[in-house]
Amino acid sequence: MNNSPGPLKPSSSPASSRLRLVAMAAVALGIVLLAAGAVFWLRPQGPTQVTNSGVIQVAKGTAMGGPFELVDQNGGTVTQAQFAGQFMLIYFGFTHCPDVCPTELQTMANALDMLGPDAPRVAPIFITVDPERDTPDQLKGYVAAFHPRMIGLTGSPEQIAAVAKAYKVYYSKAPSPSGGGDYQVDHTSFVYLMGPDGGLRSLFRSGISDKAMAMEIRNQLRQSS
Ligand code: NI
Numbered sequence: 001m002n003n004s005p006g007p008l009k010p011s012s013s014p015a016s017s018r019l020r021l022v023a024m025a026a027v028a029l030g031i032v033l034l035a036a037g038a039v040f041w042l043r044p045q046g047p048t049q050v051t052n053s054g055v056i057q058v059a060k061g062t063a064m065g066g067p068f069e070l071v072d073q074n075g076g077t078v079t080q081a082q083f084a085g086q087f088m089l090i091y092f093g094f095t096h097c098p099d100v101c102p103t104e105l106q107t108m109a110n111a112l113d114m115l116g117p118d119a120p121r122v123a124p125i126f127i128t129v130d131p132e133r134d135t136p137d138q139l140k141g142y143v144a145a146f147h148p149r150m151i152g153l154t155g156s157p158e159q160i161a162a163v164a165k166a167y168k169v170y171y172s173k174a175p176s177p178s179g180g181g182d183y184q185v186d187h188t189s190f191v192y193l194m195g196p197d198g199g200l201r202s203l204f205r206s207g208i209s210d211k212a213m214a215m216e217i218r219n220q221l222r223q224s225s
Pocket of ligand 1 (some may be wrong): 096098099100101102110187189
């Protein structure tokens, strides 16, 4: 049996160099997409507009979010499908966060209360980026301290990585300034308003006032009622 390559398969065929070209083009495209992503986050005035109040107006059809499967503060499985028809007000953070997370969650809770009778149309959700420490039990007391309706979600590191990726959330463990082998988690801190169809409606910058957040949520509720 002759195993040497036939004339149709020379070791450096035009086909294989074409493959190499395609691979190089794919890498180049990947770099361009990464750069575009960085530009989107660093200069949100591109496809979106930031108002003075901290509301980021998103272009219709901006792809963000998507199906998730996580575990709530009572240990039950929660999927995005369970929120179909409802708005979701989502924040990613971790319970050991010293300042930014508690501030944002309090803003969400206040904004929700300002909606009055419309509040039940919005599900306030806290998703941890620290699933190792933020067990359902740990989340339970934490979210309840902000709002009785606040839902705390955790999951396996893989489940959290998947939902963070879908929402374009960056998070990374860093040594705690207090030392002792403790760590904190650097993370993106936007608040996301997702519509009843699961699509992104508004983004809120951290530090936004509760009044400005409530006003934008009310605008969005009005547009979809
Ligand atoms: Ni935080």
